[in-house]
Amino acid sequence: MNSHHDERRKEEVDAPAVSERKGEEPSKRRSIVIVVLLVLLSEVFAFEFNLIAPALPNISAHFGVTSVSIVFGLGLLVGAVMVPVLARIADRYGKKKILLVASGAVAVGALICVWAPTYELLLLGRGIQGLGMIGSVITYGLVRDLLPARYVPLGVGGIGVGFGVSGLLGPLLGGWLIDNHGWRSTFWFLAVYVVVTALLVAVFVPETDVRAHHKVDFMGAALLGLGVGMLMYAATFKGHRIEAAIAGVILLIVFYLVERRASNPLISFALLKYPPVWTTLAACALLGGAVASSNGVLPQMLRAGSAPGSTPPGMALSATEYAIYLGVPFGVMGAAAGLVGGWCSRRWGPRNVLAVGGACWMISCAMLATGAVHTIPLVLVVGAFFGVGQGCYYASSGNLLIEAVPATSQGIGSSMKFQAEQLTGAVALAVFGLIITHSLQGRNPATGMMLFDMHGFQVIYVTLAVATLLGVIGVLRMKHGRSPASGGTVSNRPEVVALEEGTALGGVDGHALTRSERGGAKVVVGADSELRDLS
Numbered sequence: 001m002n003s004h005h006d007e008r009r010k011e012e013v014d015a016p017a018v019s020e021r022k023g024e025e026p027s028k029r030r031s032i033v034i035v036v037l038l039v040l041l042s043e044v045f046a047f048e049f050n051l052i053a054p055a056l057p058n059i060s061a062h063f064g065v066t067s068v069s070i071v072f073g074l075g076l077l078v079g080a081v082m083v084p085v086l087a088r089i090a091d092r093y094g095k096k097k098i099l100l101v102a103s104g105a106v107a108v109g110a111l112i113c114v115w116a117p118t119y120e121l122l123l124l125g126r127g128i129q130g131l132g133m134i135g136s137v138i139t140y141g142l143v144r145d146l147l148p149a150r151y152v153p154l155g156v157g158g159i160g161v162g163f164g165v166s167g168l169l170g171p172l173l174g175g176w177l178i179d180n181h182g183w184r185s186t187f188w189f190l191a192v193y194v195v196v197t198a199l200l201v202a203v204f205v206p207e208t209d210v211r212a213h214h215k216v217d218f219m220g221a222a223l224l225g226l227g228v229g230m231l232m233y234a235a236t237f238k239g240h241r242i243e244a245a246i247a248g249v250i251l252l253i254v255f256y257l258v259e260r261r262a263s264n265p266l267i268s269f270a271l272l273k274y275p276p277v278w279t280t281l282a283a284c285a286l287l288g289g290a291v292a293s294s295n296g297v298l299p300q301m302l303r304a305g306s307a308p309g310s311t312p313p314g315m316a317l318s319a320t321e322y323a324i325y326l327g328v329p330f331g332v333m334g335a336a337a338g339l340v341g342g343w344c345s346r347r348w349g350p351r352n353v354l355a356v357g358g359a360c361w362m363i364s365c366a367m368l369a370t371g372a373v374h375t376i377p378l379v380l381v382v383g384a385f386f387g388v389g390q391g392c393y394y395a396s397s398g399n400l401l402i403e404a405v406p407a408t409s410q411g412i413g414s415s416m417k418f419q420a421e422q423l424t425g426a427v428a429l430a431v432f433g434l435i436i437t438h439s440l441q442g443r444n445p446a447t448g449m450m451l452f453d454m455h456g457f458q459v460i461y462v463t464l465a466v467a468t469l470l471g472v473i474g475v476l477r478m479k480h481g482r483s484p485a486s487g488g489t490v491s492n493r494p495e496v497v498a499l500e501e502g503t504a505l506g507g508v509d510g511h512a513l514t515r516s517e518r519g520g521a522k523v524v525v526g527a528d529s530e531l532r533d534l535s
Contacts, residue, residue, distance in 0.1 A: 039162035041197040045135040050170035054319040055183040061448040063119040066437040072296030073429030078130025080422030081225035084415040086134040091212040103198035106132035110191035145208035168331030175323030220266040227251030235430035276404035276480040286471030289424025301457040312371035329383035337391025350399035351481030357392025362468035369461035
């Protein structure tokens with residue numbers, strides 16, 4: 001136990017040394033340069049999903065495959081497994097170093113996709129790109145570590161605005177590139193963009209000297225990734241499906257047994273016993289996972305042509321049309337709803353905002369499930385509802401978790417939320433890919449694009465409508481989050497204090513702090529506490 005106290009004291013010595021170096025604070029101009037460069041680089045970690053999504057039908061046509069949803073889902077899987085691991089490594093060895101490594105992974109993955117002669121190599125490239133999802137976490141940590149305290153809120157807000165801009169710009173840019181230069185041009189753009197912005201960050205953004213000496217659960221990450229990966233393989237590819245499914249289940253059982261005994265686990269099963277925590281994570285898995293998977297299905301649905309006589313007919317939108325009619329209302333309404341949702345969370349409670357967001361997603365999925373969305377005005381409506389849902393979700397779900405999780409367990413709580421969303425989305429995409437494959441009716445001889453029986457997509461959105469409905473019901477039954485967001489001060493209530501003292505959740509490497517240690521210690525939050533969803 002003394003060794004853990006020593007590690008804790010080391011973290012406390014390291015952090016104040018940075019926060020109290022008055023004479024070394026960057027100037028206002030220097031702070032602006034740091035934020036601008038980090039915003040520019042962070043765009044790429046959203047682009048690797050929203051820029052590529054409109055290209056899925058073109059990739060399907062080029063390689064003659066229907067299991068193209070895995071192109072989207074594989075990045076979610078790799079990110080869900082590796083982001084918590086890389087966040088802890090970044091806290092230990094330096095956030096800037098890992099940010100540049102993540103940027104390099106995006107560039108290497110993009111170049112593999114550019115030159116990939118086979119579908120399997122394309123998937124390899126996308127898997128490598130999934131490592132880049134850590135970038136969205138580290139940028140927040142660097143802002144917090146490098147900027148004077150008075151500039152941190154502005155820096156964090158600037159990165160948030162950057163993600164909003166990429167949500168609008170990514171589909172538009174992707175649509176134009178795909179229609180005018182082919183789907184591989186999107187990966188060329190990613191490679192060039194990330195190299196240029198990463199070089200600027202390498203030269204002009206300093207490394208932080210804040211360090212937190214976390215242990216890294218490599219065994220848990222490997223078991224979780226392989227287990228879920230095997231289940232996705234079983235749902236996506238024809239060969240050895242039964243064997244892959246059995247292997248996946250066995251690996252996940254072993255993961256559960258290992259994590260129960262781990263001192264610093266990826267998933268804390270002790271924390272899951274606390275009702276506000278598991279209800280929040282269940283809602284995030286249903287709502288966040290549903291929309292993560294929808295983001296990989298919707299471009300295939302709206303850009304698909306339908307077989308002769310199929311009712312409802314496919315819209316066969318071009319990539320540019322998809323970006324304009326769905327991407328623009330999605331981005332605009334998402335940004336507006338995010339601002340309004342944050343204010344409403346502080347005034348009326350995050351639970352209500354999350355319920356509104358889930359209801360908007362449910363309405364969108366229900367509209368698509370009926371087959372009624374086959375005109376441009378209805379696509380605009382669906383895009384607007386999805387955007388409102390997304391803005392409300394990100395404005396409220398993080399606040400709900402802050403209200404539910406003990407202060408010393410925010411890092412692992414955020415990690416578990418991230419994993420719940422991304423792993424659910426990844427597995428759902430693999431299953432939905434199987435449904436889409438069975439809906440294939442042939443190819444358009446003129447364009448090579450796949451033709452579908454659109455009823456398969458309707459089945460998918462019936463499933464998603466039910467999932468979002470269950471998510472909304474779960475949110476409405478929550479007992480926490482009904483009062484205005486407190487920023488985590490309600491975590492001082494007696495039952496949460498008892499949770500911190502009675503389980504190995506707080507302190508360094510998951511070890512609980514005593515009441516006196518919590519009272520005297522300066523809280524140091526690592527990069528793994530800043531986890532977010534891009535899909």
